[in-house]
Structure formats: C-alpha cells, structure tokens
Amino acid sequence: MSATRVPDAVNVLLVEDDAVIRRSVQLALERYGYRVDVTGDGLDGLDAVRAGEHDVLILDVMLPGLDGISLCRRVREETLTPILMMSARGDALDVVAGLEAGADDYVVKPVDIPVLVARIRSLLRRATFHERPAAEPAREEPTAAGEPTTSHRHLPAGEAPDLLTFGGLTIDPRGLEVRLDGRPVALTPTELRLLLVFAENPGTVLDRRHLLREVWDYGWEGDTRVVDLCVVRLRKKIGAERIETVRGFGYKLLRG
Amino acid sequence: MTARRTGPHPLDPRSLRWKITALVVLACAAVAVVIGVLVHRSTAEHGERTGRDLAVAQLGAAEQELSRTGRRPDNASLESLAGLPLPLARALEGSTAPGEYALWYDVKAPNWYWMWAAAPVGDGRVLVVRTDMSATVRSLQLLDRSIVKAALAALAVVVPLTVLATERMNRRLRHGARTARRIADGDLDARIGHRGRARDEITEMSAAVDGMAGALQGRLAAEKRFTADVAHELRTPLMGLVTAVGLLPEDDEAAGLVRTQVGALRGLVEDLLEVSRLDAGAESARFDEVPLGDLVDEVAGRGDGDIRLRLTAPATVSTDPRRVERILTNLLANAHRHGAAPVEVTVTGSRITVRDHGPGFPDALLADGPQRFRTGAVERGQGHGLGLTIATGQAAVLGARLTFANAPDGGALATLDLTGP
Numbered sequence: 069m070s071a072t073r074v075p076d077a078v079n080v081l082l083v084e085d086d087a088v089i090r091r092s093v094q095l096a097l098e099r100y101g102y103r104v105d106v107t108g109d110g111l112d113g114l115d116a117v118r119a120g121e122h123d124v125l126i127l128d129v130m131l132p133g134l135d136g137i138s139l140c141r142r143v144r145e146e147t148l149t150p151i152l153m154m155s156a157r158g159d160a161l162d163v164v165a166g167l168e169a170g171a172d173d174y175v176v177k178p179v180d181i182p183v184l185v186a187r188i189r190s191l192l193r194r195a196t197f198h199e200r201p202a203a204e205p206a207r208e209e210p211t212a213a214g215e216p217t218t219s220h221r222h223l224p225a226g227e228a229p230d231l232l233t234f235g236g237l238t239i240d241p242r243g244l245e246v247r248l249d250g251r252p253v254a255l256t257p258t259e260l261r262l263l264l265v266f267a268e269n270p271g272t273v274l275d276r277r278h279l280l281r282e283v284w285d286y287g288w289e290g291d292t293r294v295v296d297l298c299v300v301r302l303r304k305k306i307g308a309e310r311i312e313t314v315r316g317f318g319y320k321l322l323r324g
Numbered sequence: 325m326t327a328r329r330t331g332p333h334p335l336d337p338r339s340l341r342w343k344i345t346a347l348v349v350l351a352c353a354a355v356a357v358v359i360g361v362l363v364h365r366s367t368a369e370h371g372e373r374t375g376r377d378l379a380v381a382q383l384g385a386a387e388q389e390l391s392r393t394g395r396r397p398d399n400a401s402l403e404s405l406a407g408l409p410l411p412l413a414r415a416l417e418g419s420t421a422p423g424e425y426a427l428w429y430d431v432k433a434p435n436w437y438w439m440w441a442a443a444p445v446g447d448g449r450v451l452v453v454r455t456d457m458s459a460t461v462r463s464l465q466l467l468d469r470s471i472v473k474a475a476l477a478a479l480a481v482v483v484p485l486t487v488l489a490t491e492r493m494n495r496r497l498r499h500g501a502r503t504a505r506r507i508a509d510g511d512l513d514a515r516i517g518h519r520g521r522a523r524d525e526i527t528e529m530s531a532a533v534d535g536m537a538g539a540l541q542g543r544l545a546a547e548k549r550f551t552a553d554v555a556h557e558l559r560t561p562l563m564g565l566v567t568a569v570g571l572l573p574e575d576d577e578a579a580g581l582v583r584t585q586v587g588a589l590r591g592l593v594e595d596l597l598e599v600s601r602l603d604a605g606a607e608s609a610r611f612d613e614v615p616l617g618d619l620v621d622e623v624a625g626r627g628d629g630d631i632r633l634r635l636t637a638p639a640t641v642s643t644d645p646r647r648v649e650r651i652l653t654n655l656l657a658n659a660h661r662h663g664a665a666p667v668e669v670t671v672t673g674s675r676i677t678v679r680d681h682g683p684g685f686p687d688a689l690l691a692d693g694p695q696r697f698r699t700g701a702v703e704r705g706q707g708h709g710l711g712l713t714i715a716t717g718q719a720a721v722l723g724a725r726l727t728f729a730n731a732p733d734g735g736a737l738a739t740l741d742l743t744g745p
Contacts, residue, residue: 088564095571156559178563178590181570277612277645288619288645292610316642317613 077103078192081122083113083139084154085131089177093126096181102188110134117143123195124188127171129155129162137165144170148256150191154179167297172258173284174294190285194257232267235324237306239267248306258283259302262295266311266321275318340497341490348486349479356475360468367467371460372439376427379441382453383425387443390451400453403442408450412440416450429457437461496526504533512541552600558593566590595710598650599696602717609644609721616742619645620671623652629660631667638671641742647718648742651726652676654711655738663736676740684730693728 080097084090085108094104105120107113111133117125125143129136140151153166153174163174172194173187232239236249241264246253255263261283266274276292284294299319303311311319333339386400396402405413415426425443430436437457445451499516506514515537516530569586572579601607617638624631652669655678659667663680670677688695694712712728715738719726725741 086560086564089560089567092564092567092571096567099571156556156563177559178566181567275613277614288614288622288649291646292612316611 079122080104080124082106082126084128100185110139125151137169140169140171150195194261253305270321271323273314273317273320341494344490345486360471375439375457379439379455383441402449403452507537548603555593555596598714607721611642614643614645615640616671623649624669627656630665634670636672639674641674643742647722651715651718654715658711674742679737681735685728685736
C-alpha cells in the first residue's frame with residue numbers, strides 16, 4: 069500500500085464501537101498521513117467533536133450512548149464539518165436517515181481503506197474550497213491514480229463574477245458567502261459546492277449523475293439519493309422554491 | 325420459463341361450464357320425457373275409452389233399432405262372421421250370448437283409427453258399428469307436439485340461465501387457478517381471497533390454498549431472514565478483517581494468502597446480502613437517463629480481464645445505472661471465471677450482450693435459470709453461483725430481460741435487454 073503523506077495533517081474523528089474496526093481503520097488512515105482521534109461511544113463522540121478541531125467526522129450508525137444518526141443531527145446543529153456515515157446495513161432506511169440528519173456522504177461496511185480515503189479526500193476538497201477562498205490556489209490533494217475532476221477550477225479567481233444574485237439570494241463566489249435577504253446562510257461545504265454548481269448554470273437542468281460527479285466525485289456506482297437529500301437540505305436553507313425538480317431528469321436553480 | 329397449459333378455454337366443451345350445462349339439459353330432458361309420456365298415455369287412454377263408450381252406445385242403439393224394426397240402421401252393418409276383420413272375429417269367438425259384444429281398435433293402415441264394436445245377432449250374423457277415431461288421434465298428436473315444443477322452450481330458457489349461473493362459479497375457479505399459477509411463478513403475495521357472499525366448496529378450497537400459500541411464504545421468509553441476518557452479522561467482523569488485512573505487508577506470501585481468502589469471503593457475504601435484499605423484494609430501481617455506451621465502457625474498463633468492447637449505436641435509456649453495473653459486473657465475472665477468453669461485450673441500441681468462448685452455460689442453467697450454489701461445475705471451489713442469480717434479480721428490479729443462451733459456435737451468451745419504458 070503506497071501511503072501518501074498529507075502535507076499538513078488532517079484531523080479525522082472516527083466514532084466506531086467495534087474495537088477491531090476502530091483500531092484497524094485508525095492505523096490504516098494514519099498510514100495515509102491523517103491524524104485520527106477515535107472514540108467508541110456516541111456521547112463521547114459528541115464531546116470529542118466539541119473539544120477538538122476536526123476536518124472530517126466518520127460516524128458509525130450503530131453506536132452505544134447516542135446512535136450515529138442522532139449524533140450526526142446534534143453535530144450538525146453546532147458545526148458544518150463534513151460528515152461521512154458508515155453503515156453496516158446499506159439499506160434505504162439507514163442511508164436516508166443519515167443523509168437527512170445532515171451527513172454529506174455514506175459508505176457501507178465492509179469498506180476498503182482506499183475507498184474510504186477517496187471519500188475523505190472528496191469531502192476535504194469541498195471543505196478546503198470552503199475554507200480557502202478561490203483567490204488562493206486550491207490546495208493540491210495527494211493523488212492516488214489520476215485525480216478525479218476537480219471542478220473547483222471552474223471558478224478561478226480571475227473569472228469569477230463579484231456577486232451572483234437570484235432574487236433574494238446572493239452568492240459571493242470569491243468570498244464564498246451566501247446571503248438570503250441580506251442574512252448570511254450557513255452552508256456545509258457540500259451544500260455550498262452544490263449551490264455553486266447550480267449557480268454556474270442558472271436556469272439549466274442538471275441531472276443527478278452530473279451533480280454526483282461534480283460535487284461527490286462518484287462514477288456510475290454512486291447513489292443519487294446523496295444528491296436528492298443534499299438538495300432537500302439546501303432547499304431548507306435557501307428556500308424550497310429556488311431549486312426546481314425536473315422529474316426524471318434532475319434539478320435546476322431558478323434565475324430570479 | 326416454459327409456457328404452461330392454462331386449463332380449458334371457456335368455449336372448450338371440456339370446460340366445467342359445459343359439463344354442468346349438459347347435465348342440466350339431460351335432467352330437463354328426462355323430466356320432460358317422463359311427464360310427456362305420462363300425459364300422452366293418459367290422454368290416449370282417455371280418448372280410447374271415450375271412443376269405446378261411443379262405439380258401445382252406437383252398437384246398443386243399432387241392436388235396439390234392429391230388434392225393433394228388423395232393419396239395420398245406416399251407421400251399422402250386418403256381416404257374417406267370416407266377413408269380419410280377423411282381430412274382431414277372434415275377439416268375438418265364444419261370445420254368442422245376447423248382450424255380449426266385442427271391441428277392436430283398428431290402428432293399422434289402411435283403415436286407420438277406427439273403433440269397431442260388434443255383437444252377434446243370431447243366424448251367424450254380426451252387427452258391426454265403427455267409430456272414426458282420427459279426431460282423437462289428431463288431438464293426441466297435437467298434444468304431443470305441444471309437449472315437445474314446451475319442453476324445448478323450457479330448455480331454451482334453462483340452458484342460458486345455467487350458463488350464466490355457472491359463469492360466476494367458473495370465474496371463481498379460474499381466478500383461483502390463475503392465482504395459484506402466479507404464486508408458482510414467484511408472486512408469493514398473491515392470494516385468491518374471498519369475494520362475494522358465496523360460502524361453498526370453492527370458498528373452502530380458496531381458503532385452504534390461501535392458507536397453504538401463507539404458510540409456505542412464512543417459512544420461506546424465515547429462511548431468507550436467517551440468511552440475511554447471518555450475512556449482516558458477518559459484516560462487522562468482516563470489516564475489521566478487511567481493514568486489518570490491508571495493514572499486512574504487501575510482499576509477504578502468507579499475508580497474500582490471507583488477503584485472497586478474505587477477499588473471497590467478503591465477496592460471498594456481499595453476494596449473499598444482495599441476494600437476500602433481492603429476495604426480500606425491498607429493492608426498487610432509481611431511474612436516470614443513462615448513455616449505455618459510457619456506462620458499459622466504464623464498467624468494462626474497470627474489470628481486470630481481457631474484454632473486447634463493441635458499441636453499435638448505443639442508446640440512452642432510462643434505467644438504474646448502479647443495477648446495470650451490478651448485472652454487467654456479475655456477467656463479466658462469470659465469463660472470466662467459467663468461460664474462456666476472449667470475452668466480448670457488445671452494446672447494440674439498448675441491448676447489452678456478454679459472450680465468452682468457453683464451454684457455454686450448463687444445460688440446467690439454460691432450462692431453469694440460475695440457481696444459487698449450483699454452478700454446474702463438478703469440481704468445488706469454482707464460484708458459488710450467486711453472481712448470475714444476482715444478475716437475474718437485478719434485471720427483474722429494472723424490468724429488463726436477461727436471457728442466457730449458448731452461441732451457435734460455442735461459448736456462453738448472456739443478453740440484457742433494457743428496453744426503455
């Protein structure tokens with residue numbers, strides 16, 4: 069396994085009750101250069117989230133103390149940190165509940181470490197984009213085998229317009245600030261990435277596969293429910309009427 | 325699936341409806357014949373008696389006339405015994421006393437329907453009168469005819485009524501048969517149910533069949549649930565195993581052996597889980613517009629075996645790409661494992677074919693479709709036969725058609741037909 073080092077350590081919090089999985093995932097991620105905090109209990113997990121600065125949270129669904137879904141919901145109330153759910157079920161209920169609770173993506177056990185790392189990188193890319201405005205060159209992630217489309221390059225600093233306005237919604241693609249009727253809207257990196265993809269193509273129907281590739285870096289194996297539920301969360305924050313569902317195709321952002 | 329006989333067509337004379345109708349017709353006809361014969365007989369007797377009485381009265385009057393005037397009346401004749409028709413003469417034999425007479429009903433051609441009455445009047449002479457019975461006979465014939473007509477009219481009413489009455493019964497039975505076939509074809513939720521107010525043997529049989537289907541379904545569900553639970557419980561330890569194996573050194577032979585086996589175990593558990601999800605019928609497709617060329621290209625490119633890809637006007641179809649990917653992955657894995665190179669993948673419009681150049685599908689698979697844990701390979705360790713079961717199950721979720729055949733010039737040929745809705 070070629071463990072590529074991450075330039076400045078990325079902090080991962082892993083909440084997983086099974087000791088073997090917890091330790092082996094920790095060791096494996098550390099080989100990739102991540103700093104991994106672990107805890108085996110939902111309530112301890114919540115404390116850990118509050119205590120430390122983490123770049124990514126990996127939450128198991130079945131947890132003692134506070135289950136993964138509730139933990140995810142509680143975490144979302146306090147922070148916008150990217151959340152990856154890890155489920156042993158993979159059936160619709162677990163996945164949908166996790167995504168509804170605010171998770172950005174999910175993986176199904178047993179998951180290969182390279183797949184997990186790819187998911188973490190994809191989440192970080194969105195988060196990085198959020199934290200470092202487009203004026204600064206986006207931090208290069210270590211690439212394993214031909215980095216997937218890094219679509220944040222669609223909006224380089226020089227070309228980005230100052231402000232995009234859609235009715236009461238204003239998006240500042242440089243400052244990465246979103247305001248609704250003048251008040252700032254707190255979006256997770258994934259939601260922001262999704263909104264920016266929409267804002268690049270206002271009034272255009274974007275199919276879910278396209279969004280899945282652009283924002284989540286998934287190929288055909290990706291689950292489009294991830295997109296649907298992120299759209300649901302985004303609508304809650306910016307107003308349901310702004311993103312229109314085109315049945316059988318996808319979504320579009322209304323121009324004004 | 326082979327086409328099966330679906331019982332007699334409603335117009336088939338072997339249909340239960342026509343059997344019941346025939347029975348009703350037979351019963352009606354029997355009743356009509358018996359009553360007709362009785363009426364005919366009693367009417368005929370009555371007519372004969374009237375004729376006899378008339379003849380006897382005429383004979384008496386003629387005798388009186390003869391004894392009073394010595395001449396016979398016009399309607400009577402005097403004959404010698406030898407001149408009489410033979411049956412009448414025989415009936416008169418031995419009756420010579422005055423007041424005795426003989427009767428003979430002549431129904432023979434050419435003297436049809438005469439009632440003869442004869443009395444000896446001495447000197448070997450016989451006084452004979454005869455009454456025309458043809459009016460009585462004709463009215464009897466008319467009666468017969470009207471009895472037949474009435475019987476036919478009754479049948480004309482009864483037969484359609486019977487057909488109509490059996491129709492409901494027939495329909496219930498056909499519905500039951502149809503439901504049983506649906507259950508046999510895999511729709512385990514199908515039930516005959518109870519419609520209407522009828523409480524008869526059909527209701528009883530329907531309830532029994534429904535009960536049987538429910539019991540079988542319950543047992544099947546319990547077994548499937550067990551498989552699903554086992555596979556699910558295996559997932560957590562397997563995840564630890566998979567991750568821990570990833571930590572072992574790459575260049576160690578023993579670690580390589582463990583890695584291979586963990587991979588195989590993992591494949592088996594995932595396949596079992598997928599099969600149980602498909603069995604549970606909990607899967608539903610999420611449709612997207614999918615350019616088949618791109619999808620197949622991507623999936624074929626991901627596999628490690630040698631694949632020859634040919635795209636002929638690949639269509640964009642509304643389907644669930646993840647499921648198409650699962651089908652294709654399993655077909656390709658099967659081709660590589662059981663077939664021989666080269667493996668050819670062809671996309672023509674909305675149809676995908678996977679063909680290898682191995683020994684082809686076993687006959688059992690071609691006849692019954694894929695069966696789990698039955699690979700047709702005599703030697704063990706040649707895969708667990710779940711791949712094609714999964715492919716078939718996923719195709720069913722998609723509403724697509726997956727068929728297995730052997731190419732005329734050898735090799736297995738699987739065809740996935742994704743005709744868009």
